[in-house]
Amino acid sequence: MALLQATHLYQPLTAWAGNVRKRLIKAPKVYLNDTGLLAYLLGIDQENLATPGGHVGALLEAFVHQELREQVTWSRTQPALYYYRTGANREVDFVLQRRSGHVVGIEVKAAVKLRAEDMKGLTDLAATTGKRFRAGVVLYQGSTIVPFGDRLWAVPLAAMFAGR
16 A cells, blocks of 8 residues: 555545544545546446446546645645545545634535535534534536535536636
8 A cells, every 4th residue: 555655546535533522433535546547446437437326426536536636735725635424424525624724625426416415414514613614515517506505515526627
């Protein structure tokens, strides 16, 4: 694993543990940084990618992880990158935390349309962090920005690349 990490093929993502009152799972999440290699190892081909409910979500999440890691390096705020999961399995794929303690949650969905329940993890993170919570975003395959409540939005995945 050390060799894979040294060659930038593997990257652990630490669990966010900003609130000790919650029972958070502390094991790191593991990402392969090469989505082509990940697709090969999962046995995914072009036909599988078109199948709903396949591994598209895992590939998309790994891709977003790579992009976030890259964008954090040139960000003015230099946030730390984590994931969030409670003992009750409420999960947010990515948590960006500034040194001030402010957090932004990012969830990744392969869906074109979202439902209110897709915001459950972000809602839990908002409740856990209180005033430190700045925003929650679900990156999805749709084409419009959709508000889902106080500081919660669904945002097209393509927005990650706006302004590049």
